[in-house]
Amino acid sequence: RPITLGSDQSAYEAALAMTRNAVRHIPVSEDERLVGIVSERDLFGLQRSSLHHIGRAISAAANVEALQAASAGIGRLIERMLAQGVAGEQLTRLISSLNDRVCQRAIALETEHHAVGDISFCWLALGSEGRQEQTMATDQDNAIVFEAEPEVLEARRAHLLEFARAVNEVLRQCGFPLCKGGIMASNRAWCLHSNEWFAHFSDWVRNPTPEALLNAAIFFDLRAIEGNHRLATKLRAAVTELAVSRSIFLRHLAVNAVQTAPPLGLLRDFVTDDDEYPGTIDLKAGGIRIFVDAARIMALSQRVMETSTADRLRLVGHALHVSEQETAALIDAFYYLQVLRLKHQQLHPHEPANRVAPLALNDLERRVLKESLRLAKTLQTRLTLDYQL
Numbered sequence: 001r002p003i004t005l006g007s008d009q010s011a012y013e014a015a016l017a018m019t020r021n022a023v024r025h026i027p028v029s030e031d032e033r034l035v036g037i038v039s040e041r042d043l044f045g046l047q048r049s050s051l052h053h054i055g056r057a058i059s060a061a062a063n064v065e066a067l068q069a070a071s072a073g074i075g076r077l078i079e080r081m082l083a084q085g086v087a088g089e090q091l092t093r094l095i096s097s098l099n100d101r102v103c104q105r106a107i108a109l110e111t112e113h114h115a116v117g118d119i120s121f122c123w124l125a126l127g128s129e130g131r132q133e134q135t136m137a138t139d140q141d142n143a144i145v146f147e148a149e150p151e152v153l154e155a156r157r158a159h160l161l162e163f164a165r166a167v168n169e170v171l172r173q174c175g176f177p178l179c180k181g182g183i184m185a186s187n188r189a190w191c192l193h194s195n196e197w198f199a200h201f202s203d204w205v206r207n208p209t210p211e212a213l214l215n216a217a218i219f220f221d222l223r224a225i226e227g228n229h230r231l232a233t234k235l236r237a238a239v240t241e242l243a244v245s246r247s248i249f250l251r252h253l254a255v256n257a258v259q260t261a262p263p264l265g266l267l268r269d270f271v272t273d274d275d276e277y278p279g280t281i282d283l284k285a286g287g288i289r290i291f292v293d294a295a296r297i298m299a300l301s302q303r304v305m306e307t308s309t310a311d312r313l314r315l316v317g318h319a320l321h322v323s324e325q326e327t328a329a330l331i332d333a334f335y336y337l338q339v340l341r342l343k344h345q346q347l348h349p350h351e352p353a354n355r356v357a358p359l360a361l362n363d364l365e366r367r368v369l370k371e372s373l374r375l376a377k378t379l380q381t382r383l384t385l386d387y388q389l
Contacts, residue, residue, distance in 0.1 A: 004029045005038065014038050050077055051094075058101045064170050067105055071174040074098045075136060079346055088335025089310055091342065096132035099176070100125070100225055103142075106170040107226045114163035119156050121146035122227035123167075126183060130221035131292065131307045133338065135353070136345045139177040140168060141218060143190040145197055145231045153193060160191050183218060194231060201239040208252040216253065220296060221307045236305055243300045250297055254387040257293035258380045262286050262373035269370050270358045277355050283341045284354035287376050291334040294379040309334060320382075330379065333372035340369065 004027045005014055017026055024040040054077060057070035074095070081091055107123055127141035128134050144164060148156040164185035172178055185191055192200070201219070204212035220239065224232035243249055263271045263281040272279050281287075292309050299312035302319050306312055310331045317327040344356050358366055383389065 002027055006030070007035055011038075011043055015043050018043075050080070054098065055101060058098070058105050061105055061109070064106075064109065064173060067102065067109065067170065068174050071102050074102075075175075078136060078342070082339070082343060082346060088339040088342075089331070092133050092135070092335070092338055093308075095136070096129060096134045099129065099134055099138075102174055102176075103167075103171060104226045106167050106174070110163055110166045110170060114166065115159050116163045119146055119148070119160060120228050120231070121160060122229060122231040123185065123225045124232060125223045125225050127218045127221060130223040131309055132223075133292075133309060135338065135342050140171055140179045141183050142168075142185045142225075143183070143192075143219070143222070144185040145192060145194055145235055147194055147228075147231065157188070157191055157193075161186060161188060164191060194235060197235055198238055198242075201242055205239075205242050205246050205249045208249050213252060213256050217256075217293065217296070220300070223307050240300060240303055240305065244303060250301055251387045251389075253293070253297050253300075254383040255389055257290065257297060258383055258389060260285055260290070261380070262290065262376045264370065264373050264377065269366065272358065273355075277352060279359060280352075280355040280357045282354050283337050283344075283356055287337045287373055288334065288341070288354075290376040290379060291330065291337075294383055297383065330375055333375040336368055336372050340365070 003017060003021050003023065005017060007028050007030050014026055018024060018040060026038050027034055028036040028038055050073075054070060054073040057073065058067065061067035061070050077098075078091065078095060081094070086094075103123070103125070111117060122145050124130070124143045124145060125141070126143060128138060129141055144160055146156060146160060168178060168184050168186045178184065183190060200215075204216050204219075208216075220243070222232060222236060263286045265271045270281055272281055291313075295309045295312040295316075298304075298316045298320060299306065302316045304312055304315045306315060313322075313327050313330055313334075316322070317324065322330075340356060341354060344351075345353050358369065361369065
């Protein structure tokens with residue numbers, strides 16, 4: 001009378017049965033007939049095989065419907081990894097990597113139906129996707145940079161815009177909402193020749209209006225997804241040099257970065273919202289964005305080309321006299337906020353994606369949250385001193 005499992009039972013139930021009964025193999029049966037054996041090794045390999053399976057399914061998707069079905073597995077995989085305590089940096093990079101593959105496959109599918117094969121262009125990821133810091137609740141932020149001779153420039157742009165509209169729609173069907181602000185490759189404003197992009201960046205750097213600084217916060221994190229990567233590399237190098245050459249622009253970015261203080265109180269641990277979302281704090285605006293903005297400014301000042309917040313902090317630390325221990329603490333704090341945000345999105349999918357009630361956390365979570373926000377404050381203090389704000 002061996003312990004058995006039905007073929008319709010879950011891997012979790014198999015793991016539980018092995019643990020309770022101190023065994024490493026369990027027969028699987030249907031109608032009292034042996035149909036297989038599940039082993040402890042099978043369960044250890046499940047996470048890797050699931051990731052491999054999703055990646056293969058995305059790459060093999062022959063149409064939009066198949067890509068949509070493959071994309072649905074990303075959320076389930078992330079939920080399992082959250083439950084298993086996978087580290088924040090690995091988790092967010094994994095999300096971005098799989099999302100990249102969805103985008104690349106959408107581009108490949110639509111390339112077959114649009115006359116863009118002979119155009120030199122690059123599909124760009126912007127914002128959190130450009131930084132490889134996406135969460136489960138993310139919309140589209142993308143653009144196109146291309147090259148063309150003056151006499152065919154508008155004709156090439158027209159082809160690319162039609163193509164981009166189709167790709168944006170495929171991504172929408174795969175669970176990536178259209179950007180409400182219109183920052184997408186299908187918007188003519190963001191489907192530009194290399195020279196037009198450089199002109200835009202030059203204007204933002206030389207005339208740092210609030211709108212220009214907002215655009216900088218999104219577009220300075222550009223990253224190549226598909227196409228001619230040389231165009232993206234060349235553009236990143238040019239705009240980095242442009243920003244470094246105008247120290248007043250970096251100072252304006254710093255002023256912008258210190259305007260929103262972390263929600264820490266003097267008499268109480270957290271300053272929560274009393275209006276629309278009472279008892280909550282905004283993890284993104286009051287925490288995550290501070291790390292992101294500070295790391296961007298520090299990276300630009302040192303001509304660092306990386307877009308990830310963690311990579312930027314690692315690469316500028318020595319030049320800016322930040323110790324390895326402090327850098328590690330800053331990165332840990334940043335990813336603690338990211339994971340807390342992901343858990344909230346998983347448990348409360350119908351609530352605001354970035355808002356957390358501190359009183360709903362346990363004592364340890366509140367302490368780590370408080371310390372993480374204090375570290376965000378130290379970054380703002382550094383910017384205040386560096387740029388004499």
